[in-house]
Amino acid sequence: MGQTLTEKILDDHLVEGELETGEEIGIEIDQVLTQDTTGTLVWLQFEALGLDEVQTELAAQYCDHQTYQFDFKNTDDHRFLRSAAGTFGAHFSRPGNGICHNVHKENFAAPGKTLLGSDSHTPTPGGLGELAIGSGGLDVAVAMGGGPYYIEMPEVVNVRLEGELPEWATAKDIILEMLRRLSVKGGVGKIFEYTGPGADSLSVPERTTITNMGTELGATSSLFGTDEKTEEYLSRQGRGDEYVELSPDDDAEYDDELVIDLSDLEPLIAQPSMPDNVVPVREVAGQSVDQVIVGSCTNGGYEDILPAAKMLEDRQINKKTEMIVAPGSKQASEILAREGWTAEMMAAGVNFSEATCGACIGIGHVPASDSVSLRTFNRNFEGRSGIEDDNVYLCSPEVAAAAALKGEIIDPRDLADELGDLEDPGFEMPDQYDGSKADLIAPDEAVDDGLVKGPNIGDVPLKDPLDAHLEGEVHLKMEDNITTDHIIPATQDILMYRSNIPKLSEFTLSRVDDTFAERALEGDGGFLVAGENYGQGSSREHAALCPMYLGIEGVLAQSFARIHKANLFNFGLLPLTIDEDTYSKIEQGDDIEIVDDVSEAVDSGQEEFTIRVNDDWEATGHLDASERERRILSAGGKLSLTRQQYEDS
Ligand code: F3S
Incomplete structure (x- = not known):
């Protein structure tokens, strides 16, 4: 019997157990990532375990969630993380360099590798064939010390994508359709493997929008095979030599199968306050919009912001709506600026944030009370925006830009009819992803002499063995x-x-x-x-x-x-x-x-x-x-x- 792609990668990394659905397996981890809000604990735990050097092929510490240095506590954390990365042998990405998943995808994610990360959207690089799983920080600390990662062998579900996306429908609509069908619990204990001609038609950044937001389904991970599109993406990132061809066997047996015909899709939107509360945009059109944000680890790439920029070119956003662009990485910001798109968007009325999670977790750009905010993010849990009575909708950059222009929720197809000269901006990658690496510090460039802990950094509490009573x-x-x-x-x-x-x-x-x-x-x-x-x-x-x-x-x-x-x-x-x-x-x-x-x-x-x-x-x-x-x-x-x-x- 043939193997699924998931089974092939797991087989290559298996150190304990058998690949039987529901059985516990131990796998070797090639790469780990951690971010600032989980990372301090990861390194304190790594230290508490008595370990002194990272044992995985690669470890990366990002500073993305809480990058604004409001007072000494955040800055102390960032300094501690830099010192820990340097001391133990991890790459360090400075605050402002971008969101962990975006920067990891650009610099390190590689087909056929395993990645464990202390962030729930770690599965993002599944879009280029890396089997990536989110976990708690302690599992990451242990994996970084060379220990296996244990997990129950998930069900592997084939999501067969047929057809091609029609005008104005995007990769975001594919994952919103998955959420509409399966709900936020529909992926628990599962890995989704995307195949079929529709999957082949998508570029790596589009695939990673889907694998990123597989987390909202509760999925363990999501995965695409690799092909010339993967090779092209890696080459444009200057990493073409890391390409490996990967696909499931033709006779692979899946635990379940699901078919989505992309040609049936239309612009979708998740209503407040759950990512699976999905309806066609036309069903909620006409609501006044106070705020629009394009960004996050789901849709914060150059390829996500560019369509919004093209839609805003030579236009102005509606006077009652604020629009913020929060690029997912400095690489995206740099290329947009170099190509003139940043100035173009500023002229249209857009404000820019540094490359950070920020608004996604209520840090900055908190909406006004009981107002409508359209975001290209992956989550809209009540209160996550920083205010309890929020009304956050999730959508594609195209739907977000249409709302900013109109001042109300509108299907971009209807806006195009209204304006007469608005075209679907389509999808485009830069010829070369040529952002600088100034904010990425490799282990051999470490600048600190040992761990630096400020007064807000404490020890990790330990629990006694389990009581009988x-x-x-x-x-x-x-x-x-x-x-x-x-x-x-x-x-x-x-x-x-x-x-x-x-x-x-x-x-x-x-x-x-x-x-x-x-x-x-x-x-x-x-x-x-x-x-x-x-x-x-x-x-x-x-x-x-x-x-x-x-x-x-x-x-x-x-x-x-x-x-x-x-x-x-x-x-x-x-x-x-x-x-x-x-x-x-x-x-x-x-x-x-x-x-x-x-x-x-x-x-x-x-x-x-x-x-x-x-x-x-x-x-x-x-x-x-x-x-x-x-x-x-x-x-x-x-x-x-x-x-x-x-x-x-
Ligand atoms: Fe950051 Fe929000 Fe993604 S917190 S990692 S942008 S889900």
């Missing part, structure tokens, strides 16, 4: 689809404490209940209860670490998002799945006791746990964990276990 109050009961943004908001006022866990923990779940952190810290142990898909969203491990610091022992949820569940194990929190009936009966403030000897049950492979509620009624909680995850849980988390293993070896 777990009992405590339900400190918070939550609904479905709680995101890691709900657990630890990534806004500027909070993010600055990412290396100071006691302070950061004060903000835990404050967006759900602002008394939670205080109550949890005062309580002796305790639990969180949630509905479906708990912990979806970003990979931030602070969302597990901070509840652990506050004394939370376990989470009872109807289901968990993949990365967050791994993070719960990594920080020694017991994740038990409960059924809908149990969920609806448990109330906030109830007393929970796990009747079993928990540490013994975890060690022995027991899957069902008896939960006694208020000493009154009982229910069953299910622990779905591999042998390795059980060892981690038992030891009080991965840091404790790995330290122990290094000490013993």
Whole structure:
């Protein structure tokens, strides 16, 4: 039987297990990436593990999420990250050089390699045949030390793209269509492999828009094969020699298949406040638009901004709408400036931001209250823009530029009819991606002498081994689809404490209940209860670490998002799945006791746990964990276990 492309790459990197769906496998990691909000912890953990040198082929530290140096804390973090990259042997990308996924794609991503990153949109380079997976930072620290990365072998789903995109429909509409069909849970435990003539027709930047936003489906990763388009992209980046031809076998067997005929697509838009709330643009046309932003790791490339620039050429944006362009990388900014497009857009009324995540996580360009903002980003969770009553829509750069011109949501096809001389700008790459590398510091160019830690950078808290007896109050009961943004908001006022866990923990779940952190810290142990898909969203491990610091022992949820569940194990929190009936009966403030000897049950492979509620009624909680995850849980988390293993070896 032939192999899928996913299986081929995994086979090349397999160090433990077999490629059977649902079985745990260990794979060797070639490249790692980390960014500033997760990176400080990654390096503190790397240091706590007693490691002194990066063991992977390549490691890269980016500064992209919190680049504005409001006060000393961010600047201290950036300095610490530069010193850690230099000390341990990673590339360092300075603040302002761009978003990790964009800069990684431009400089390092390579077909056939494996990449592990402490950012949920790490799968972006799947568009050029790299198998890239997002994880918690501790997994990244361990992989960087040469350890395997463990994962349950996902289902591999073939997404067959037929036909070609019609005028004004873009790669963004392909992934929005996937979200419309499958929802934010539709990709959990899956890798999507895109094939077919429609996939062949897309360029690498278009493919990476799709693989980037596969994360919104909950997918483990997304992947395209390689071809002359991949080779062309790498050559124009000056890395043609890294090209490798990769494709699935003709007789590969997939776990599932899905067909999208691209010629049926039209401009789509995700309405507030979920990326799967997708409708045709025409269904929501006519709404007044206050703000438009083109950028982010999804649509912040030169190739994404250029169509908007062409649409604005010799025109002016509507007086009631603000438009901001936030390039994904300095390379994109440089080429746009050199070709004159920056001046052209400025003349049309556009303002530029530095190359940063910024507005994507509510740092800068926060919309006015209860106003409409159209963004080319990948997420529009409520409050992520920096204000609770936001109305953020997600769309292509073409739809965003059309809205800026009209001052209201409009299908660009209808705007073209209105204006008479507006043409579909199409897709174009520069002949050469010739941005400078001044902001990328290679390991052999390191400028610091050892680690430099400012006063806001603390140690990583460690947890004791798992107790035999777990009992405590339900400190918070939550609904479905709680995101890691709900657990630890990534806004500027909070993010600055990412290396100071006691302070950061004060903000835990404050967006759900602002008394939670205080109550949890005062309580002796305790639990969180949630509905479906708990912990979806970003990979931030602070969302597990901070509840652990506050004394939370376990989470009872109807289901968990993949990365967050791994993070719960990594920080020694017991994740038990409960059924809908149990969920609806448990109330906030109830007393929970796990009747079993928990540490013994975890060690022995027991899957069902008896939960006694208020000493009154009982229910069953299910622990779905591999042998390795059980060892981690038992030891009080991965840091404790790995330290122990290094000490013993
Ligand atoms: Fe940054 Fe937003 Fe992407 S935070 S990494 S631009 S999802």
